[in-house]
Amino acid sequence: MTTPETVAKPIALAKFQAGDFKSDLKPIWCPGCGDFGVVTAITRALAAIGRPPHEIAFVSGIGCSSRIPGYTTAYGFNTVHGRSLPIAQGIKLANPELLVLVASGDGDGFSIGGGHVAHVVRRNMDLTYIVMDNQIYGLTKGQLSPTSSRGRKTVTSSFGSLEEPVNPLLYVMGYGANYVAQGTPADMNQLAKIIEEGIRYPGFAFINVQSPCVTYGLEEQQLRAHKTNMQNLQTSGHDTSDRAKATEIAREYGHKLYTGVLYRNPNPPPTYGQGVMERQEAAKAHAVSRSEILNRFKPAG
Amino acid sequence: MSQDLIIGIAGAGGDGVVSAGESLITAAALEGYHCIMTKSFGSQIRGGEASCRLRLAVQPVLNPNGPLDVAVALNWEDFRRFGAELPVAATTIVIYEASTGVAPDNLPLQGVKPAMVYRVPITEMAVKHAGADKAKNIVIAGLLAGWFGIGRESMLTGIRKKFSKKGAAVVEGNVRAFQAGIDFAAANPLKEDRKLAAPQAGRETKLLTDGNDMCAAAAIFAGCTFFGGYPITPSTEIMQYLDREIWKYGGTVLQAEDEIAGIGAVVGASFAGKKAMTATSGPGMSLKTEMLGLASIAELPLVCVNVQRGGPSTGMPTKAEQSDLFQAAFSGHGDCLRPVLAPTSVGDVFSTTVEAFNLAEHYQTPVIVLSDQEIAQRKETVDPIDTSKFELIERRRPTEAELANYSRFKLTESGISPISHPGMAGGNYLAAGIEHNEVGRPTASGEMHARMNEKRFKKFNPLKNRRDLFTVEGDPNAPIAMVSWGSVAGVAREALRLAQAEGLQVKLLVPKLLYPVAEPIYQDFFASVQRGLFIEQSHQAQLYRVVRMHVDFPATVKAFAKSGSNPILPTEVLARLRELVVSIQGSQHQPEPLVD
Numbered sequence: 001m002t003t004p005e006t007v008a009k010p011i012a013l014a015k016f017q018a019g020d021f022k023s024d025l026k027p028i029w030c031p032g033c034g035d036f037g038v039v040t041a042i043t044r045a046l047a048a049i050g051r052p053p054h055e056i057a058f059v060s061g062i063g064c065s066s067r068i069p070g071y072t073t074a075y076g077f078n079t080v081h082g083r084s085l086p087i088a089q090g091i092k093l094a095n096p097e098l099l100v101l102v103a104s105g106d107g108d109g110f111s112i113g114g115g116h117v118a119h120v121v122r123r124n125m126d127l128t129y130i131v132m133d134n135q136i137y138g139l140t141k142g143q144l145s146p147t148s149s150r151g152r153k154t155v156t157s158s159f160g161s162l163e164e165p166v167n168p169l170l171y172v173m174g175y176g177a178n179y180v181a182q183g184t185p186a187d188m189n190q191l192a193k194i195i196e197e198g199i200r201y202p203g204f205a206f207i208n209v210q211s212p213c214v215t216y217g218l219e220e221q222q223l224r225a226h227k228t229n230m231q232n233l234q235t236s237g238h239d240t241s242d243r244a245k246a247t248e249i250a251r252e253y254g255h256k257l258y259t260g261v262l263y264r265n266p267n268p269p270p271t272y273g274q275g276v277m278e279r280q281e282a283a284k285a286h287a288v289s290r291s292e293i294l295n296r297f298k299p300a301g
Numbered sequence: 302m303s304q305d306l307i308i309g310i311a312g313a314g315g316d317g318v319v320s321a322g323e324s325l326i327t328a329a330a331l332e333g334y335h336c337i338m339t340k341s342f343g344s345q346i347r348g349g350e351a352s353c354r355l356r357l358a359v360q361p362v363l364n365p366n367g368p369l370d371v372a373v374a375l376n377w378e379d380f381r382r383f384g385a386e387l388p389v390a391a392t393t394i395v396i397y398e399a400s401t402g403v404a405p406d407n408l409p410l411q412g413v414k415p416a417m418v419y420r421v422p423i424t425e426m427a428v429k430h431a432g433a434d435k436a437k438n439i440v441i442a443g444l445l446a447g448w449f450g451i452g453r454e455s456m457l458t459g460i461r462k463k464f465s466k467k468g469a470a471v472v473e474g475n476v477r478a479f480q481a482g483i484d485f486a487a488a489n490p491l492k493e494d495r496k497l498a499a500p501q502a503g504r505e506t507k508l509l510t511d512g513n514d515m516c517a518a519a520a521i522f523a524g525c526t527f528f529g530g531y532p533i534t535p536s537t538e539i540m541q542y543l544d545r546e547i548w549k550y551g552g553t554v555l556q557a558e559d560e561i562a563g564i565g566a567v568v569g570a571s572f573a574g575k576k577a578m579t580a581t582s583g584p585g586m587s588l589k590t591e592m593l594g595l596a597s598i599a600e601l602p603l604v605c606v607n608v609q610r611g612g613p614s615t616g617m618p619t620k621a622e623q624s625d626l627f628q629a630a631f632s633g634h635g636d637c638l639r640p641v642l643a644p645t646s647v648g649d650v651f652s653t654t655v656e657a658f659n660l661a662e663h664y665q666t667p668v669i670v671l672s673d674q675e676i677a678q679r680k681e682t683v684d685p686i687d688t689s690k691f692e693l694i695e696r697r698r699p700t701e702a703e704l705a706n707y708s709r710f711k712l713t714e715s716g717i718s719p720i721s722h723p724g725m726a727g728g729n730y731l732a733a734g735i736e737h738n739e740v741g742r743p744t745a746s747g748e749m750h751a752r753m754n755e756k757r758f759k760k761f762n763p764l765k766n767r768r769d770l771f772t773v774e775g776d777p778n779a780p781i782a783m784v785s786w787g788s789v790a791g792v793a794r795e796a797l798r799l800a801q802a803e804g805l806q807v808k809l810l811v812p813k814l815l816y817p818v819a820e821p822i823y824q825d826f827f828a829s830v831q832r833g834l835f836i837e838q839s840h841q842a843q844l845y846r847v848v849r850m851h852v853d854f855p856a857t858v859k860a861f862a863k864s865g866s867n868p869i870l871p872t873e874v875l876a877r878l879r880e881l882v883v884s885i886q887g888s889q890h891q892p893e894p895l896v897d
Contacts, residue, residue: 075723283548290550
């Protein structure tokens with residue numbers, strides 16, 4: 001949360017269990033989908049944070065991943081394709097006290113909605129943005145995604161993709177994100193931890209989750225492969241305050257599976273919301289009553 | 302004496318033409334005249350040609366009207382670029398810059414030789430008295446004050462105030478330039494007295510503003526605390542005004558990265574429980590369509606202002622048109638209904654905007670306000686508005702009992718369900734663009750979809766009997782009718798006055814609610830009608846066609862419509878009305894009866 005008050009609030013540990021944040025709606029996901037792990041990690045993180053479900057707004061777009069808000073007990077908003085970020089920003093600005101989570105997928109977040117990412121990052125809106133990246137369009141049954149590798153054959157790239165993939169980690173680093181992490185449901189403890197830390201981080205937090213598609217994903221993208229290949233940044237002594245090093249690690253996206261916090265700015269810059277509150281505070285003394293608002297249109301004699 | 306004076310001033314950008322107009326309209330408003338001022342520019346960002354048109358009158362003015370009574374040209378090339386916007390008639394008094402070298406009997410005007418032409422060394426006077434040619438506009442103000450008796454004292458006060466920061470020498474120079482204009486007018490009296498008659502009610506405190514600023518102020522009055530938008534001509538001033546003001550009321554303006562994000566943030570703010578608004582024009586409206594659909598199915602209140610300009614696509618960004626009604630009523634996929642309102646004047650923008658917020662909150666729906674470039678950007682005197690008469694409606698929140706077993710989209714008698722928002726314990730639900738059941742769970746059930754569609758349509762039924770959103774003027778039993786909306790309604794109103802003055806039996810319907818079409822109100826109106834005209838500024842006559850879809854009015858009711866930027870004049874409308882009278886009298890058989 002943005003302000004000192006709201007950052008301090010969540011310290012009501014153990015008040016909630018992860019189960020308090022899980023709804024009884026049955027997910028539409030395929031058995032074994034990585035997103036089951038993500039919703040579990042999110043509910044664990046929320047239990048650790050300790051804010052009651054009604055103080056949480058959970059926004060998503062369209063795609064397999066975007067069904068997630070409905071599987072929690074928070075106020076959910078399953079919006080339209082690619083537009084979760086603008087809607088989430090409106091929610092946060094309208095009520096800065098809310099804890100606002102945004103869920104997206106690689107297509108929703110970096111293709112149709114990719115244009116919004118730069119702006120939420122540079123505004124440093126106090127949101128936690130969780131992208132379930134499976135390198136494929138699962139809901140529409142297996143088309144090329146913006147993070148699919150070059151040469152990947154899918155039903156819309158029968159002869160192989162001709163494009164380089166988007167690098168989500170480098171993308172947000174490039175715009176100056178202050179909290180950037182990557183996880184996989186292959187390590188649930190770490191995934192829950194980096195989501196929790198992202199929520200606690202005062203400002204925009206980005207978490208890319210390598211969440212395998214069991215139906216259309218490649219063998220090397222499945223959890224079994226993750227377990228073998230992942231390299232835990234936190235156990236390998238990575239300095240999360242080193243932006244240059246974090247950028248180097250981000251470059252390995254698509255080649256190596258680094259998990260954990262890549263970058264965490266130890267000196268969080270002011271959030272957009274803080275600026276808004278300061279401006280409102282400074283301006284309120286100058287307000288004329290709403291009923292007299294038209295008086296300013298009287299021509300000055 | 303004149304009861305009504307139309308003045309057009311044109312020059313190069315930087316000549317201060319608009320600033321001269323501003324001084325005149327402020328002075329005239331302070332003296333109690335009714336005024337309208339429109340501005341027009343070439344498409345260049347700086348420089349290029351600039352003009353303004355002022356209409357100053359003793360009686361209320363309803364539109365900027367046609368040919369000029371007074372034309373002021375600082376140079377003829379720029380003046381002529383405005384063509385039909387500054388039409389010169391034989392009776393127009395022409396005042397022009399002497400250094401143009403043009404002879405008074407050889408003005409570069411097509412097809413007309415004005416009788417009264419005054420060649421004035423405007424620049425020379427400015428340099429002589431104020432020491433700078435920048436004071437040309439002050440000389441013009443002096444000339445007009447002298448010849449037409451407009452606001453001499455008020456303008457002097459204004460000049461002193463305006464230049465006070467620049468030191469006494471500058472103030473005095475400009476006062477001398479103004480006086481020089483008055484002296485020139487006195488030394489060269491008009492061949493006939495065209496001084497504006499004294500204002501009706503003496504000095505009265507009118508408001509003076511434009512439609513965009515009025516819209517923004519109305520939004521704050523209505524309790525709007527969130528605006529998300531993207532700059533686009535001619536709506537941007539709404540965002541600019543709110544950016545100066547809304548913070549004082551605990552509100553926020555977000556200049557978003559694009560039109561979609563602008564309305565997206567508004568949808569979010571509304572979900573979070575706040576009254577929220579966006580404003581845009583044609584191309585932006587096209588981009589916002591998907592979000593409007595989302596707000597409709599998620600039943601979230603919001604106000605979306607479309608300041609119409611010429612279209613399609615980029616069209617004519619600085620010119621008014623009424624060609625976005627189809628879009629407002631029908632754009633977006635799926636079965637969907639959303640209210641569309643239109644103001645008819647700057648003053649009317651206030652009540653229209655407040656009404657839009659009320660409808661949005663009450664019906665939990667996006668509401669579109671169709672303003673247009675003319676209303677948005679013209680400056681107009683507005684009679685004082687008693688804000689205590691306005692009721693502000695808030696969305697229906699769930700009670701404690703309802704929260705105990707909350708159903709966000711409960712199927713109620715009225716179709717309106719209690720709406721919670723994040724932060725409200727017990728109100729947790731999933732809002733979604735996907736079809737849902739009463740508690741908000743996604744569904745693909747055809748039966749539930751049909752029931753939710755019915756709910757989302759039937760809640761608007763009471764709107765169709767909102768007679769307060771329609772005005773009927775003139776003889777209620779008249780056989781000849783006009784229907785007009787938006788800024789063009791001001792033209793129709795003046796045509797009605799002219800028609801009544803010559804004894805024609807005419808009436809006029811002006812809907813503020815354009816959609817849904819209020820069938821009963823139109824049916825009552827057309828009951829006596831044998832001939833009629835929908836008067837609109839669009840190629841297709843969009844209101845005519847939309848009403849036709851719903852109401853069986855006589856085939857002898859036609860449209861009188863022109864594409865944007867082609868002025869429709871009261872006298873033209875009058876001529877059409879006269880033809881209709883002849884047509885009724887000349888018809889051999891009875892008109893077909895109205896079918897119920």
